[in-house]
Amino acid sequence: xxxxxxVLQMTKEDLEGFLxxxxxxxxxxxxxxxxxxxxxxxxxxxLAYSDRYxxxxxxxxxxxxxxxxxxALYVAILSAIGPxxxxxxxxxxxxxxxxxxxRDILADARIMKLxxxxxxxxxxxxxxxxxxxxxHVTSTYSIPPISAT
Amino acid sequence: xxxxxxVLQMTKEDLEGFLxxxxxxxxxxxxxxxxxxxxxxxxxxxLAYSDRYxxxxxxxxxxxxxxxxxxALYVAILSAIGPxxxxxxxxxxxxxxxxxxxRDILADARIMKLxxxxxxxxxxxxxxxxxxxxxHVTSTYSIPPISAT
Amino acid sequence: xxxxxxVLQMTKEDLEGFLxxxxxxxxxxxxxxxxxxxxxxxxxxxLAYSDRYxxxxxxxxxxxxxxxxxxALYVAILSAIGPxxxxxxxxxxxxxxxxxxxRDILADARIMKLxxxxxxxxxxxxxxxxxxxxxHVTSTYSIPPISAT
Amino acid sequence: xxxxxxVLQMTKEDLEGFLxxxxxxxxxxxxxxxxxxxxxxxxxxxLAYSDRYxxxxxxxxxxxxxxxxxxALYVAILSAIGPxxxxxxxxxxxxxxxxxxxRDILADARIMKLxxxxxxxxxxxxxxxxxxxxxHVTSTYSIPPISAT
Numbered sequence: 001x002x003x004x005x006x007v008l009q010m011t012k013e014d015l016e017g018f019l020x021x022x023x024x025x026x027x028x029x030x031x032x033x034x035x036x037x038x039x040x041x042x043x044x045x046x047l048a049y050s051d052r053y054x055x056x057x058x059x060x061x062x063x064x065x066x067x068x069x070x071x072a073l074y075v076a077i078l079s080a081i082g083p084x085x086x087x088x089x090x091x092x093x094x095x096x097x098x099x100x101x102x103r104d105i106l107a108d109a110r111i112m113k114l115x116x117x118x119x120x121x122x123x124x125x126x127x128x129x130x131x132x133x134x135x136h137v138t139s140t141y142s143i144p145p146i147s148a149t
Numbered sequence: 150x151x152x153x154x155x156v157l158q159m160t161k162e163d164l165e166g167f168l169x170x171x172x173x174x175x176x177x178x179x180x181x182x183x184x185x186x187x188x189x190x191x192x193x194x195x196l197a198y199s200d201r202y203x204x205x206x207x208x209x210x211x212x213x214x215x216x217x218x219x220x221a222l223y224v225a226i227l228s229a230i231g232p233x234x235x236x237x238x239x240x241x242x243x244x245x246x247x248x249x250x251x252r253d254i255l256a257d258a259r260i261m262k263l264x265x266x267x268x269x270x271x272x273x274x275x276x277x278x279x280x281x282x283x284x285h286v287t288s289t290y291s292i293p294p295i296s297a298t
Numbered sequence: 299x300x301x302x303x304x305v306l307q308m309t310k311e312d313l314e315g316f317l318x319x320x321x322x323x324x325x326x327x328x329x330x331x332x333x334x335x336x337x338x339x340x341x342x343x344x345l346a347y348s349d350r351y352x353x354x355x356x357x358x359x360x361x362x363x364x365x366x367x368x369x370a371l372y373v374a375i376l377s378a379i380g381p382x383x384x385x386x387x388x389x390x391x392x393x394x395x396x397x398x399x400x401r402d403i404l405a406d407a408r409i410m411k412l413x414x415x416x417x418x419x420x421x422x423x424x425x426x427x428x429x430x431x432x433x434h435v436t437s438t439y440s441i442p443p444i445s446a447t
Numbered sequence: 448x449x450x451x452x453x454v455l456q457m458t459k460e461d462l463e464g465f466l467x468x469x470x471x472x473x474x475x476x477x478x479x480x481x482x483x484x485x486x487x488x489x490x491x492x493x494l495a496y497s498d499r500y501x502x503x504x505x506x507x508x509x510x511x512x513x514x515x516x517x518x519a520l521y522v523a524i525l526s527a528i529g530p531x532x533x534x535x536x537x538x539x540x541x542x543x544x545x546x547x548x549x550r551d552i553l554a555d556a557r558i559m560k561l562x563x564x565x566x567x568x569x570x571x572x573x574x575x576x577x578x579x580x581x582x583h584v585t586s587t588y589s590i591p592p593i594s595a596t
Contacts, residue, residue, distance in 0.1 A: 022205050056171050062238050063219050067212040089211050090416060091389050091438060093242040093540050095567045095585055097560040112583055113544040117415060118388060118440060120542045120583070136559055136567070138542055138585060140389060140438070142416060239565060240538050240587060242391050244418045244436055246411040261434055262395040266564060267537060267589060269393045269434070285410055285418070287393055287436060289538060289587070291565060320503050354469050360536050361514040368510050387509050391540040 008040045009082035015075055018083050026071070033071055041080040041111035045072045046128075049104050060100040069094065069123045069137040072109035077119055077141050080111055087119070091140040100134045101127035117143055157189045158231035164224055167232050175220070182220055190229040190260035194221045195277070198253050209249040218243065218272045218286040221258035226268055226290050229260055236268070240289040249283045250276035266292055306338045307380035313373055316381050324369070331369055339378040339409035343370045344426075347402050358398040367392065367421045367435040370407035375417055375439050378409055385417070389438040398432045399425035415441055455487045456529035462522055465530050473518070480518055488527040488558035492519045493575075496551050507547040516541065516570045516584040519556035524566055524588050527558055534566070538587040547581045548574035564590055 010018065012035050019027040027033055032048035045068065047053075053064040070092070077087050109123040123137040159167065161184050168176040176182055181197035194217065196202075202213040219241070226236050258272040272286040308316065310333050317325040325331055330346035343366065345351075351362040368390070375385050407421040421435040457465065459482050466474040474480055479495035492515065494500075500511040517539070524534050556570040570584040 025201050025203065026210065052174050054174065057235070061175065061219075062241065063212065063216040066215045066219075066241070070210075070212050070215075086206070089245055090418075091242070091244050092211065092215070093240070093391065093585065095240050095559075095587065096238055097567055112542075112580065120388075120544055122583070133559065136569070136585065138540065138583065140542065239567075242436065242540065244410075244438065246418055261393075261431065269395055269537075271434070282410065285420070285436065287391065287434065289393065323499050323501065324508065350472050352472065355533070359473065359517075360539065361510065361517050364513045364517075364539070365510040368508075368513075384504070387543055389540070389542050390509065390513070391538070393538050394536055 006040050006080075008038070008079055010038070010078050012038045014083075015078060018078070019075075033068070035075055036106070038075060038079050041076055041114060043072060043075045043079060043109050045075055045107050045109070047105045047107075049102060054102070058102055060102070060105065062094075062096065065096070065100070065105065065125055065135050066092070066094060068105055068107050069109075069125060069135070069139075072107035072123050073121050073137075073139050073141070076109040076111055076121055080114055080119075081143065087141045087143050089139060090118075090142045092137065093139070094135055094137045096135050098132055098134045100125075101130060103130075104128040105134070115143075119143060155189050155229075157187070157228055159187070159227050161187045163232075164227060167227070168224075182217070184224060185255070187224060187228050190225055190263060192221060192224045192228060192258050194224055194256050194258070196254045196256075198251060203251070207251055209251070209254065211243075211245065214245070214249070214254065214274055214284050215241070215243060217254055217256050218258075218274060218284070218288075221256035221272050222270050222286075222288050222290070225258040225260055225270055229263055229268075230292065236290045236292050238288060239267075239291045241286065242288065243284055243286045245284050247281055247283045249274075250279060252279075253277040254283070264292075268292060304338050304378075306336070306377055308336070308376050310336045312381075313376060316376070317373075331366070333373060334404070336373060336377050339374055339412060341370060341373045341377060341407050343373055343405050343407070345403045345405075347400060352400070356400055358400070358403065360392075360394065363394070363398070363403065363423055363433050364390070364392060366403055366405050367407075367423060367433070367437075370405035370421050371419050371435075371437050371439070374407040374409055374419055378412055378417075379441065385439045385441050387437060388416075388440045390435065391437070392433055392435045394433050396430055396432045398423075399428060401428075402426040403432070413441075417441060453487050453527075455485070455526055457485070457525050459485045461530075462525060465525070480515070482522060483553070485522060485526050488523055488561060490519060490522045490526060490556050492522055492554050492556070494552045494554075496549060501549070505549055507549070507552065509541075509543065512543070512547070512552065512572055512582050513539070513541060515552055515554050516556075516572060516582070516586075519554035519570050520568050520584075520586050520588070523556040523558055523568055527561055527566075528590060534588045534590050536586060537565075537589045539584065540586065541582055541584045543582050545579055545581045548577060550577075551575040552581070562590075566590060
């Protein structure tokens with residue numbers, strides 16, 4: 001069993017360029033999404049607060065948090081396997097822990113296991129400036145065979 | 150243990166009026182969301198196809214499917230407990246099964262268990278006109294005590 | 299994309315023989331486990347009631363239900379891909395819906411999606427003779443490449 | 448909103464006594480289960496290796512890992528809410544990450560959120576002496592109202 005190469009495959013700048021070019025509908029100037037930090041299989045991303053995410057009672061909607069976690073997962077997997085592989089989410093499980101504040105949301109993603117065929121990852125979401133997490137995600141990506149990329 | 154009253158608490162028209170008033174950011178003329186059918190704890194909702202949901206390769210994004218499933222769950226729970234209760238999602242688990250077509254997406258939601266404190270539901274997502282499902286969701290809602298509503 | 303061959307790969311008798319030989323620790327005369335019915339990717343299995351599964355208050359333990367669901371999943375996947383492939387569970391998600399009775403438990407498993415690399419399945423558990431389910435499981439199996447079997 | 452009292456409600460010795468008395472079928476001299484450490488809402492438990500957990504190929508069965516994680520979750524919740532409350536698991540989600548060794552398994556459980564009605568917890572499982580985790584669990588407990596205990 002060989003260990004995967006644990007070298008950052010895309011820097012923050014690489015990722016920003018790749019996402020702006022390949023996912024313009026999701027990642028653009030007005031999306032509110034930004035990458036704060038990227039290491040190998042480990043990143044922090046941010047969603048700027050916007051009124052459009054709000055639900056009655058002043059809470060941020062569940063799908064907004066899911067969208068942000070999905071983005072964090074994609075950045076984390078790209079940082080480890082690079083832009084060539086067409087990785088797809090197969091499972092996404094979120095537990096909502098606390099009511100988010102009306103603030104930016106931070107998402108910390110990390111790879112728990114990177115195999116040849118599957119990656120299992122974890123994301124923890126926070127309201128900016130608050131210690132206790134607002135949501136926790138585990139997710140599995142299917143990684144295509146190298147010959148298919 | 151008394152059985153819950155299994156009577157539809159909100160009709161399709163009730164739900165459309167409630168959602169348009171309370172969730173204008175999510176449910177409005179341009180949202181693409183519509184309610185096809187509502188029975189007690191059981192509904193079908195639709196998301197009209199739009200280019201903005203597309204990802205490279207022509208697939209519809211994961212967060213789009215999650216947003217639709219979240220909407221279906223909310224319609225199903227409201228149909229069973231009515232508009233007063235402030236029910237919140239606590240867990241949402243999605244398995245992506247097949248690549249969606251570039252078509253409308255239908256979501257069939259149903260309540261598997263409605264307790265006093267928790268509801269567990271299931272959603273199956275389809276590309277309109279295709280038999281095999283594209284995604285499957287299970288989700289839990291926390292239902293507040295009656296005195297709190 | 300070729301469709302998988304939807305032909306039963308192992309009959310009930312094939313499965314009983316295979317499991318007794320390969321999994322004697324799990325499937326033996328005293329295990330309480332039996333196969334009621336097997337179709338392609340779809341089966342019903344049973345766990346005979348025993349005092350050793352009971353927890354305070356007279357309920358059957360969670361791990362007992364998980365073990366039975368795991369068994370049902372394995373029978374369902376074998377029925378569709380046969381005994382050669384070394385399929386392994388990668389994800390298992392269970393929602394407990396209702397308190398089980400002090401009776402046999404039935405588990406109905408079916409494949410929702412059988413791909414070349416992954417199978418996604420669903421199991422519903424019932425107390426024998428009771429209509430409302432006691433638990434619901436979704437689970438993913440990773441299927442090894444044919445060359446590896 | 449008042450903060451929960453974050454004081455250990457049961458020591459390791461309290462827990463061992465309680466479990467041996469209330470759950471003799473699960474926690475007894477021959478069960479292989481032991482408690483290594485308990486803090487408030489945070490514990491490590493161990494399962495001694497035994498041949499009876501083995502599956503073909505020398506791996507430890509999935510249900511064995513689920514049973515151990517379930518035990519760890521119960522110890523963690525008891526450490527935070529004490530022995531009076533009749534807490535029950537409502538959701539349990541496990542990702543299998545790596546093939547376990549033929550060794551003892553350690554399970555580290557911690558509470559991510561303890562509310563009045565729900566607790567969300569996390570468990571990470573390791574083969575004793577190996578750094579990389581073999582499985583990861585998230586789980587929700589429903590906590591009964593105080594008046595009901």
